[in-house]
Amino acid sequence: MSTATLTQTPGQSRYGKLALALRDRILQGEWAPGDMIPAESALAQSYGVALGTIRQALSLLVEDGVLQRRHGKGTFVTKGVDGASMMRFFRFRGVDDGSSETPQSRILSSRLRRATSQEASVFGLPPDAQVLHLERLRSLSGEPCLLETIVLPLPLFGKLAESDTEVWDDLLYPMYQQRCGIVIQKTQDSLSFSQLNATQAKRLKLAAAHPCVQVERQAFDMAGRCVELRTTRGDAFSFKYTTQLQ
Amino acid sequence: MSTATLTQTPGQSRYGKLALALRDRILQGEWAPGDMIPAESALAQSYGVALGTIRQALSLLVEDGVLQRRHGKGTFVTKGVDGASMMRFFRFRGVDDGSSETPQSRILSSRLRRATSQEASVFGLPPDAQVLHLERLRSLSGEPCLLETIVLPLPLFGKLAESDTEVWDDLLYPMYQQRCGIVIQKTQDSLSFSQLNATQAKRLKLAAAHPCVQVERQAFDMAGRCVELRTTRGDAFSFKYTTQLQ
Numbered sequence: 001m002s003t004a005t006l007t008q009t010p011g012q013s014r015y016g017k018l019a020l021a022l023r024d025r026i027l028q029g030e031w032a033p034g035d036m037i038p039a040e041s042a043l044a045q046s047y048g049v050a051l052g053t054i055r056q057a058l059s060l061l062v063e064d065g066v067l068q069r070r071h072g073k074g075t076f077v078t079k080g081v082d083g084a085s086m087m088r089f090f091r092f093r094g095v096d097d098g099s100s101e102t103p104q105s106r107i108l109s110s111r112l113r114r115a116t117s118q119e120a121s122v123f124g125l126p127p128d129a130q131v132l133h134l135e136r137l138r139s140l141s142g143e144p145c146l147l148e149t150i151v152l153p154l155p156l157f158g159k160l161a162e163s164d165t166e167v168w169d170d171l172l173y174p175m176y177q178q179r180c181g182i183v184i185q186k187t188q189d190s191l192s193f194s195q196l197n198a199t200q201a202k203r204l205k206l207a208a209a210h211p212c213v214q215v216e217r218q219a220f221d222m223a224g225r226c227v228e229l230r231t232t233r234g235d236a237f238s239f240k241y242t243t244q245l246q
Numbered sequence: 247m248s249t250a251t252l253t254q255t256p257g258q259s260r261y262g263k264l265a266l267a268l269r270d271r272i273l274q275g276e277w278a279p280g281d282m283i284p285a286e287s288a289l290a291q292s293y294g295v296a297l298g299t300i301r302q303a304l305s306l307l308v309e310d311g312v313l314q315r316r317h318g319k320g321t322f323v324t325k326g327v328d329g330a331s332m333m334r335f336f337r338f339r340g341v342d343d344g345s346s347e348t349p350q351s352r353i354l355s356s357r358l359r360r361a362t363s364q365e366a367s368v369f370g371l372p373p374d375a376q377v378l379h380l381e382r383l384r385s386l387s388g389e390p391c392l393l394e395t396i397v398l399p400l401p402l403f404g405k406l407a408e409s410d411t412e413v414w415d416d417l418l419y420p421m422y423q424q425r426c427g428i429v430i431q432k433t434q435d436s437l438s439f440s441q442l443n444a445t446q447a448k449r450l451k452l453a454a455a456h457p458c459v460q461v462e463r464q465a466f467d468m469a470g471r472c473v474e475l476r477t478t479r480g481d482a483f484s485f486k487y488t489t490q491l492q
């Protein structure tokens with residue numbers, strides 16, 4: 001393990017600075033997603049700080065979702081979000097447990113286009129930047145269940161733009177990681193109710209104006225950048241979502 | 247602060263037993279919702295255990311939602327769920343921010359009836375037990391927005407059953423706490439899509455068969471008992487819910 005020194009900046013707590021330093025080492029790949037980081041005592045020694053300071057820094061990174069504590073095991077770099085997480089909003093009929101089966105994926109269309117001003121702003125791109133625009137159909141047991149529009153910023157996803165969508169995997173997030181080195185660490189999904197237009201309905205084998213639940217997703221990488229915009233539509237009668245508040 | 251001793255039970259960790267002991271003291275009311283509990287060092291000393299053991303016990307209670315840690319402040323007994331939490335699933339038109347305004351509440355009907363076998367099972371009651379059955383309409387700026395059916399077990403909610411519903415507060419959970427000593431500590435909400443029947447539609451000033459989002463709630467007290475069953479229905483076009491995954 002390399003050692004590091006912390007220069008004190010006015011207005012920033014010692015543990016806040018330490019948290020940033022540790023996050024940088026994760027972003028640089030010193031510890032990969034799923035890796036256990038060194039013991040608190042070893043980190044405290046290497047930075048020359050008290051154990052309590054290291055604990056506060058790690059707690060900040062746990063709150064941010066960069067690290068996860070496992071009881072009696074240690075502290076681990078978050079593995080990232082599973083690409084099947086969209087399925088937690090639906091329970092499809094005729095499927096035993098929609099949340100456990102990975103749907104098959106088919107890319108219906110893939111093209112490069114200029115980012116809208118809103119997309120450029122969300123992705124932190126210049127106004128004339130390009131994005132990769134995908135239409136994707138997900139199916140369970142051969143039956144279409146979710147229709148998706150996915151927008152990815154370039155040049156970040158350049159390697160995906162060049163590749164043949166026919167051989168893409170069913171899950172996109174592991175592919176983002178393997179081909180582009182991007183770990184999706186957090187998603188924000190905004191759910192609302194809508195009705196399918198004629199084209200969407202046809203893709204999903206439903207009638208035009210059929211009720212649907214629409215999920216607007218922003219996905220973020222380990223550095224907190226938004227790197228994916230996605231709109232997913234599925235039959236409202238298959239919508240089922242359980243959440244706890246405490 | 248009283249001191250306590252821990253007897254060792256085979257098959258249970260020392261910190262697990264300590265967590266149960268601490269939870270009992272909270273349930274007995276020694277520390278009320280919102281109270282800060284004593285420092286880790288003081289607790290460790292009073293139980294004659296290592297600091298690490300106390301920390302593990304507190305972590306379990308934080309995971310259970312009984313305690314909350316606040317950075318640089320201390321560890322607090324959870325205040326309980328806010329009675330307005332149902333509003334986080336909706337954004338009503340003509341209302342600036344549905345989640346911040348507390349809707350007005352009107353109890354449409356209140357009656358005692360025998361529990362169904364499912365209710366008796368969920369509440370842990372004998373088969374012939376009684377429940378309080380409420381119909382409730384919630385409105386924003388005078389416009390009806392949510393229709394609710396609420397089932398509460400007796401004798402736990404006996405004091406509410408005896409009281410005049412005309413003078414009830416807009417929020418039920420603070421009333422559960424003040425009148426019956428029950429703190430709602432966790433809710434589990436299961437969302438699905440449905441359509442209003444004629445009676446429901448009339449209450450909400452919508453057309454029969456109008457699309458609605460239906461929330462099936464189980465609410466739990468600090469001891470982990472289910473103490474409320476609730477079904478809430480609202481206009482599907484007002485449904486709006488944002489959730490993060492990391």
